[in-house]
Amino acid sequence: MYFGSDNTGPVHPAVMEALVAANTGFTGSYGADPLMDQARTQLREIFDAPEAEVFLVATGTAANCLGLACHCPPTHTIFCSPTAHIHEDECNAPEFYTSGAKLTLVGTDDKISPQALARAIEAEGNRFPHGPARGPLSLTQATERGQIYTLDEIRALTAVAKSHDLPVHMDGARFGNALVALGCTPAEMTWRAGVDVLSFGGTKNGCMGVEAVILFDPARATEFQLRRKRGAHLFSKHRYLSAQMVAYLADDLWLTTAKQANDNMARLADGLRKFPGVTFDYEPAVNMAFLTIPSPLAKRLKAEGTAFNIMQGSPDTDDAVTIRLVTDWSIAPTEIDRFLALAAG
Amino acid sequence: MYFGSDNTGPVHPAVMEALVAANTGFTGSYGADPLMDQARTQLREIFDAPEAEVFLVATGTAANCLGLACHCPPTHTIFCSPTAHIHEDECNAPEFYTSGAKLTLVGTDDKISPQALARAIEAEGNRFPHGPARGPLSLTQATERGQIYTLDEIRALTAVAKSHDLPVHMDGARFGNALVALGCTPAEMTWRAGVDVLSFGGTKNGCMGVEAVILFDPARATEFQLRRKRGAHLFSKHRYLSAQMVAYLADDLWLTTAKQANDNMARLADGLRKFPGVTFDYEPAVNMAFLTIPSPLAKRLKAEGTAFNIMQGSPDTDDAVTIRLVTDWSIAPTEIDRFLALAAG
């Protein structure tokens, strides 16, 4: 059973069909294809943001870093969670794309609190020019530990940022998962809540490899395009990025796959919760769970071929280990049940 | 008729089928998929280089820049043609990925001569530390004007570079086209001729979006992987890059498509050659032609919906214009003939 990541699963059939369907004849390259116009229109509608600029790239890291670079001079610092993907899993890509901005880790928790943010911003405030100037806030929604910020929480955080004139970036690699969990609109979770630029994830939620960067303030569009090209992220056969995104958005497919992934995790979590010695480090809100399980259980699951990451500890030397489980849309509920039965031993 | 670029055409059906076929179940991400092992093995065999390290990225610019960055410190300069893609069409991506290396343009022609290269290297040689130190030679094969270097020419150039201990990079965005035109082996055109790192093109020649970077000296493999991740070019659903490459290489598909593209250009060029007032700026050796045509002809072709780039001049104000035509594998010879008939007026 594959619970290692939501990027080890397949592409949704509708997305693959769209790729095949797009594969006829000739069309403009580098983004000048009609499917891109369609994707842009769809996203503007979905976000109720008719002026937003939309660009596609192939990786979440590229989306994050190009979006951030347009909102963060090299002499500035980005405020983020210590668990943020941009800090832990991008191999200095943000530092690279911003030409040397720093990342200021806010607090010690997965979710940033407004108080911790205010303190971090103030701490960076008084030392011009010796310390970096204050740059954007970057929020991950849903977080890298599978939690979500409520709308009130997002607004409270963006309010702190705005009180210092700082832009706000949202890493939405699992945007769909968070949205269906919150049950609000895309606009409510982003620009209406103070977000300026969004990495809108597709890859983890059913696509092959596509993310949209949505600049709610279109002023940065030209800079973004130059940075994207310079970062080697402008696809020549761009229609194949566009086709994925169009299919992903059509008929709310992205919401369907997100909901399926979340429901799979709820099912899995509810089952695991019953096992002795299993505790959840974070209450799973979307499709990712961090939990501590007894080492014998971990060993048995591995022996049965279940794929998951051990985040902390070793089953051979520790009594319990912390593991991460991730579900995607493609797992059938029956497979979850089968897994739980196997896990019961 | 689409002669604008070889990246406006479709993906070869065999490659698309491979993507569909790869889209089942779960597999390792970030390059840890069996298809990647297969692609690596294929390329090592094709290049007769069992120790070579092979990595996949999605764009030619990424391939060039990551390969170059592993062979060029920031304080150095890269020797390249004034027409090189890395100079004209990557929006400072080489400067970005090398953290500030310079590009030294060698001579004034599309193809670099050994004499011009020797002069350029010597000119950069005496001013430590005031001038950049001498870094790699970058050759484009086939060039951005559609020419190719013979094996002797490549060896003469790499000999000059090696006499100064400089590494050699080859931009092979149109590698297949050059190879079939030269009729030699991949090893002969690369590492046996002194090339250290190759961008092996797939996108222009039938793939959706994949290029291989082949490090003939495997020592840089770790650095490459870190830089790739940092550049946001490590695909999570990597199997879809691997699947393209495996299909592209299987049964010499890449040679078939390259030959088809070259043959299409030969047919097109032979036809156009007969028109009054048409002169070729460079003798087309692969699938790209630069030619000067009378403005009335240019206007007529545009009016009939032919896509091509006007490189120099304006049909409204000049008597003649220089245009670029590119053919890919997907154009049928009959379409070429139909176009020539239309062009005859």
Place this chain on the structure above:
Amino acid sequence: MYFGSDNTGPVHPAVMEALVAANTGFTGSYGADPLMDQARTQLREIFDAPEAEVFLVATGTAANCLGLACHCPPTHTIFCSPTAHIHEDECNAPEFYTSGAKLTLVGTDDKISPQALARAIEAEGNRFPHGPARGPLSLTQATERGQIYTLDEIRALTAVAKSHDLPVHMDGARFGNALVALGCTPAEMTWRAGVDVLSFGGTKNGCMGVEAVILFDPARATEFQLRRKRGAHLFSKHRYLSAQMVAYLADDLWLTTAKQANDNMARLADGLRKFPGVTFDYEPAVNMAFLTIPSPLAKRLKAEGTAFNIMQGSPDTDDAVTIRLVTDWSIAPTEIDRFLALAAG
């Protein structure tokens, strides 16, 4: 009374005389001056490191960043204290000079412990290529809070670094102050204790503006020189940097000034210790003190024209504030006494 910083004070007369004396006739530029040869020889003797390479720059930040950049690829991370100057006071200069390395803050204290360092290194160790690779350890001696590492402490830390093959950098902006406090030899405090590259401070301790970078492993010398030039830190009229360093080192002037500065602080601290409500945040080991004092005292001192930095709190709203006091060589003990008398009110 000036206790704001050791860079607000004057240049030592012997250093100024040396500048005047060097100001005759012509000599080689860019480091090719006989005084540089002299400074190099002096430092090699002082450090008992006849193979070390020595280069001069004008600022401590340049010394740190150029030294670090030669030991840290862009895809790596530097381990340092959260109070390190390279983190707090260089406005992203390390990120800039390394082309995007990250800084990993170790622990929460001013001084790094071997246990915290080992944990930080291990935390960065398992995620290739998603996290930055592990780069150098940077130690500040004396620290930015005025503490010093004992020789055992340095060795314990460098042992942890070396066990992972990581180079070690020492920020010695106050090297002299630390050395006289420890009472050991320069070699014992650096390369014999596992340090690979040192920023040897001159500016704070009596010079006008000069720091030496000492590369105990000379292999990086060429790279250093290119990076220095590229950073715009190669002085053309270099003799004036060399002259300062030669005078600074002659007759142990640097040890004399350091001792004077330390003694001044000891005198000041001993006097302040007697005041009610005064507590030292860190026991002053060199020429810097962080202490918490009652706000009325802070106000009175400011009113009397004493210069010092308030690090935390506000005298108008808080009962107590944390202040920083720094003494340099140029303050006479009688001035310290006079100040203490004034402070007593």
Place this chain on the structure above:
Amino acid sequence: MYFGSDNTGPVHPAVMEALVAANTGFTGSYGADPLMDQARTQLREIFDAPEAEVFLVATGTAANCLGLACHCPPTHTIFCSPTAHIHEDECNAPEFYTSGAKLTLVGTDDKISPQALARAIEAEGNRFPHGPARGPLSLTQATERGQIYTLDEIRALTAVAKSHDLPVHMDGARFGNALVALGCTPAEMTWRAGVDVLSFGGTKNGCMGVEAVILFDPARATEFQLRRKRGAHLFSKHRYLSAQMVAYLADDLWLTTAKQANDNMARLADGLRKFPGVTFDYEPAVNMAFLTIPSPLAKRLKAEGTAFNIMQGSPDTDDAVTIRLVTDWSIAPTEIDRFLALAAG
């Protein structure tokens, strides 16, 4: 005799005296010293630019690169002469400080013509986003071959730049020399002629190591200060930079030294002109000459201990060599005469 460079000579006595005089007591660091206020006021008056922002750094390369970086995003290109110091002698510092901007070399001559500039700008104009966007024009006045642009020439060039909305930087490492040669005012040669940012040279013309960056548009001041700190170019004991600049500007010392240097070159050139086989590559307008001389003469001068750079050719293998001679303020006319006599043989 020293004709190698104007940075091998001594510091003017008045500047040295000012350094000594500044060396008393304590004062603000990092630019917060009264002498800096004085230098700023002086420069604003000299340039008749009361709103200009003025910052001091220690090297010409730092001045150029920090000034350019404030006017050139990383995705852009800088237009400059192929002989520009920023291209030939800064070891990629412009690429570094701009985070990867390209340098577009305009024409093949030392002085840029408006026609060549217009062509170069237009050539970079049509390929968004594939080519770098168009960034600043950088002019060197006086040039690296010792020529000067007339006011009309400067205006014609800046007009071309402004017609494309491009900012204009002037590398004034030898600004004083050019100014006295032209006989105009500083304002006329800079902002009134369309220059936005100037590197105002001090080091070559009598100072120890100081250059002023004058931002005629003060909007970039904050960015400049952050970049300067980040580049490690903010001097802590800043008063010693300020003191040099104040003395350099007082009583038109800078004009006196510049005139003396120019007059020295005129005298030297007039004498050399009479020698058989001596031809000037460029007519010396300031204090630098490029001339071709017979190899026997070159050898004799070297044998007699004359310092100068051989730019092209070798006296052992070529009949003639191209050499560069530079005079500074400190050479007495009688020494020039003595040299000419020796040279006559």
